[in-house]
Amino acid sequence: MSNAIVESGATVRHGAEEGGPGENGREQLSMQQALNRALDEVLAESPKTLVFGEDCGRLGGVFRITDGLQAKYGETRVFDTPLAESGILGMAVGLAMAGFQPIPEVQFDGFAYPAINQIVCQIGRMNYRSRGTLPMPITLRVPSFGGIRAPEHHGESLEALFAHVPGLKVVSPSNPHEAYHLLKYAATRPDPVIFMEPKSRYWQKDGVDVSHGGSPTGAKVMRPGRHLTLVAWGAMVGRCLQVADLAAEDGVDVEVLDLRWLKPIDAETLATSVRKTRRAVVVHEAPLTSGLGAEVAQLITQGCFDTLKAPVERVTGFDVPYPSGDLEDEYIPNIDRILNGIQRVLEYRRG
Amino acid sequence: MDTLPPPDSGSAAVPLTSRQLRELYSLMVAVRHLDSSAVAWQRQGIIPGYAPELGQEAAQVGSGYAVDLARDFVFPTYREMGVARAMGVDMVAYMATHKATWHGGLYDPIESRLAPIQAVVAGSVLHAVGWAHGQTLAGRDGVAMSYFGDGASSQGDVHEAMNFAAVMKAPVVFFVQNNGWAISVPADRQVAGGSVAARAGGYGIPAIRIDGNDVVAVFEATRRALAHCRAGNGPVLVEAMTYRRGPHSTSDDPGRYRSLAEERDGAGADPLERFRQRLLADGTADEAFFAAAMADAKAEEEEIRAGIQALGPRPGEEMFSLVFQETTPVLQAQAAIWREESEHV
Amino acid sequence: MAEISFPLPDLGEGLIEATVLEWLVSEGQQVERNQPLVEVETSKSAVELPSPQAGKVVRTFGRPGDRINVGEPLIVFEVPDDTAGIVGTVPKDEAPKRRVRLSAVLDED
Numbered sequence: 001m002s003n004a005i006v007e008s009g010a011t012v013r014h015g016a017e018e019g020g021p022g023e024n025g026r027e028q029l030s031m032q033q034a035l036n037r038a039l040d041e042v043l044a045e046s047p048k049t050l051v052f053g054e055d056c057g058r059l060g061g062v063f064r065i066t067d068g069l070q071a072k073y074g075e076t077r078v079f080d081t082p083l084a085e086s087g088i089l090g091m092a093v094g095l096a097m098a099g100f101q102p103i104p105e106v107q108f109d110g111f112a113y114p115a116i117n118q119i120v121c122q123i124g125r126m127n128y129r130s131r132g133t134l135p136m137p138i139t140l141r142v143p144s145f146g147g148i149r150a151p152e153h154h155g156e157s158l159e160a161l162f163a164h165v166p167g168l169k170v171v172s173p174s175n176p177h178e179a180y181h182l183l184k185y186a187a188t189r190p191d192p193v194i195f196m197e198p199k200s201r202y203w204q205k206d207g208v209d210v211s212h213g214g215s216p217t218g219a220k221v222m223r224p225g226r227h228l229t230l231v232a233w234g235a236m237v238g239r240c241l242q243v244a245d246l247a248a249e250d251g252v253d254v255e256v257l258d259l260r261w262l263k264p265i266d267a268e269t270l271a272t273s274v275r276k277t278r279r280a281v282v283v284h285e286a287p288l289t290s291g292l293g294a295e296v297a298q299l300i301t302q303g304c305f306d307t308l309k310a311p312v313e314r315v316t317g318f319d320v321p322y323p324s325g326d327l328e329d330e331y332i333p334n335i336d337r338i339l340n341g342i343q344r345v346l347e348y349r350r351g
Numbered sequence: 352m353d354t355l356p357p358p359d360s361g362s363a364a365v366p367l368t369s370r371q372l373r374e375l376y377s378l379m380v381a382v383r384h385l386d387s388s389a390v391a392w393q394r395q396g397i398i399p400g401y402a403p404e405l406g407q408e409a410a411q412v413g414s415g416y417a418v419d420l421a422r423d424f425v426f427p428t429y430r431e432m433g434v435a436r437a438m439g440v441d442m443v444a445y446m447a448t449h450k451a452t453w454h455g456g457l458y459d460p461i462e463s464r465l466a467p468i469q470a471v472v473a474g475s476v477l478h479a480v481g482w483a484h485g486q487t488l489a490g491r492d493g494v495a496m497s498y499f500g501d502g503a504s505s506q507g508d509v510h511e512a513m514n515f516a517a518v519m520k521a522p523v524v525f526f527v528q529n530n531g532w533a534i535s536v537p538a539d540r541q542v543a544g545g546s547v548a549a550r551a552g553g554y555g556i557p558a559i560r561i562d563g564n565d566v567v568a569v570f571e572a573t574r575r576a577l578a579h580c581r582a583g584n585g586p587v588l589v590e591a592m593t594y595r596r597g598p599h600s601t602s603d604d605p606g607r608y609r610s611l612a613e614e615r616d617g618a619g620a621d622p623l624e625r626f627r628q629r630l631l632a633d634g635t636a637d638e639a640f641f642a643a644a645m646a647d648a649k650a651e652e653e654e655i656r657a658g659i660q661a662l663g664p665r666p667g668e669e670m671f672s673l674v675f676q677e678t679t680p681v682l683q684a685q686a687a688i689w690r691e692e693s694e695h696v
Numbered sequence: 697m698a699e700i701s702f703p704l705p706d707l708g709e710g711l712i713e714a715t716v717l718e719w720l721v722s723e724g725q726q727v728e729r730n731q732p733l734v735e736v737e738t739s740k741s742a743v744e745l746p747s748p749q750a751g752k753v754v755r756t757f758g759r760p761g762d763r764i765n766v767g768e769p770l771i772v773f774e775v776p777d778d779t780a781g782i783v784g785t786v787p788k789d790e791a792p793k794r795r796v797r798l799s800a801v802l803d804e805d
Contacts (some may be wrong), residue, residue, distance in 0.1 A: 204789055246794050252800060319682050320682070326453075
């Protein structure tokens with residue numbers, strides 16, 4: 001199927017630093033710290049903001065994202081709820097109706113499922129149902145995606161599910177800098193945002209420029225390139241940057257586009273990138289069928305049909321449940337699978 | 352609290368024999384040792400994580416021991432190692448879920464009468480009701496045992512399950528281990544009114560609240576509950592008051608939310624030590640027996656650890672082959688690509 | 697890694713100091729929450745102090761016979777500041793490995 005040369009045990013240099021603002025004025029923070037700081041500032045800036053969920057208070061969340069916030073803002077603004085996700089999200093609806101800005105957490109992506117009724121039927125529709133009189137300024141934080149060898153339901157990729165729901169916006173940061181700025185932005189919107197945090201990237205430190213975030217909307221080129229665009233979000237952005245370095249060794253100049261907002265998708269930036277490179281591969285952890293990659297591929301086709309050199313390729317998880325830790329690396333797109341996807345696009349010839 | 356009608360003078364009232372009492376002790380020692388060893392395995396890098404049940408040995412062994420393996424079916428959470436061991440489940444296959452080999456474990460649920468390990472809090476409580484109603488429909492006399500905790504009792508599914516079971520008179524024992532803590536949240540911040548058992552009354556379900564650290568009391572209450580269900584009287588709720596002496600999981604740090612003094616006061620007497628004293632006092636067992644039970648527990652743990660260490664990853668093919676009974680062309684194509692691109696074929 | 701210092705707690709009844717009798721753990725040792733750390737003697741009794749948390753012992757203060765005041769450091773633990781959370785493991789940042797090489801004739805039109 002491919003004329004790619006397969007090399008066993010080849011070692012390569014470490015991936016380059018991620019793109020973004022200049023190094024001046026950058027603090028080295030983990031994504032956990034960056035998110036914690038963003039919540040801290042949002043709580044300080046708006047007295048209507050509330051942070052709550054299972055173990056968010058005294059413990060500071062199972063990933064410590066809300067660490068120290070209850071001590072600082074008190075038990076009325078940062079609080080533990082009983083263990084019931086539908087209850088948490090349903091209550092968020094009522095609090096929003098009462099004029100608050102809830103930032104609820106579901107502890108793990110898989111536990112958004114018990115709340116799906118409130119998310120889909122209520123949070124996504126209340127603004128519409130109320131003819132705009134009851135907006136839903138809810139930011140639902142969801143530790144998301146795989147990569148930590150967790151038990152079942154502690155690693156899921158739900159972006160397509162959420163993106164499909166009218167009335168919801170969906171965003172996923174790829175690094176600490178993005179996490180800080182995107183959360184601060186999302187938490188101050190008048191509409192519901194599903195904020196998908198890549199839990200495998202919580203602890204790696206990277207530069208955060210607190211004062212220069214750049215635009216908080218749309219997609220972002222994390223590495224410019226000429227020959228092909230890799231489109232990714234969340235934890236897959238870092239992997240795609242590694243792939244781009246490896247591809248450069250083979251003389252292929254890859255652009256990496258961090259989609260960031262999975263709804264609304266920034267079709268303009270997507271088209272601008274692919275109009276230049278004329279080739280695209282979209283990478284996600286979620287299963288292939290009806291995954292967000294299909295939406296991205298369609299948007300690229302729509303915007304770049306006359307210049308595309310090959311059909312948009314998808315490198316994704318398989319149509320199987322997230323497997324147990326032992327098989328997780330077989331499921332999540334790895335470097336070789338992404339390189340193979342690139343190769344398929346490169347060698348495509350019309351006719 | 353005990354609103355369950357007293358047992359008839361049938362088998363549900365027969366006292367445990369000395370042999371059974373000693374067997375219960377041996378099981379508790381085996382479970383205690385395996386549980387603390389599993390925590391050590393995690394520290395040694397043998398397994399990535401584990402949810403300890405330290406302190407809940409009496410609640411788990413006593414209830415699991417009462418199950419009729421020929422008829423009943425048990426729906427566990429992720430913290431039911433003691434129940435599984437008391438039911439005679441293959442413990443390497445059980446622990447495989449904590450080795451991250453396969454979600455749900457590798458044991459055969461049908462054979463062992465234990466549903467796959469459930470990671471979703473309150474995820475399987477309604478399944479128990481469905482299975483139990485199936486017994487009614489099929490004219491069988493099996494009883495479903497549904498395990499859940501104080502934290503799970505907050506989930507809507509639990510209330511739906513209790514209502515369904517009562518409406519349909521389904522033979523379900525809702526076995527609640529109230530261990531005082533749902534990760535960092537104490538039961539008094541979780542269970543309004545303070546008692547899960549008290550809620551059963553609202554559904555017309557008889558309930559017993561017992562000392563979950565007294566293995567004999569747990570066994571007898573479970574046996575009564577099972578007999579009540581088996582006789583066609585509908586569901587029962589048993590709330591076993593116990594204490595999660597350890598962390599929620601091997602990555603949890605209880606020092607962030609409770610003090611050692613709170614732990615000491617909350618935990619009360621060690622259920623294993625209590626039972627030991629009782630057996631000693633009434634002459635059912637002696638020091639030689641206890642020493643032998645401990646030696647057996649150690650030998651058993653070594654065997655299980657060796658099995659876990661030897662347990663390799665499942666073939667990646669199983670990711671694809673176990674999704675459906677009748678696979679799809681798309682999935683077959685994905686499996687073919689995976690084979691081609693994988694290092695592990 | 698972060699360090700957490702544990703001071704000698706008030707052992708009750710207004711005692712202000714204690715004498716170290718014997719350390720039951722050594723530096724570099726991994727201890728579990730509740731594991732006995734040290735035996736100390738107050739003016740009332742000898743007691744074993746259980747560990748308030750799990751972690752690696754970095755330093756202990758006081759040798760047998762030394763007095764330590766309540767509130768002064770007794771032991772320092774090292775705890776990972778990147779624990780995964782309640783479940784799972786933090787993935788290691790590893791240099792990317794590849795088997796696949798790209799080959800293509802890239803027209804630059």
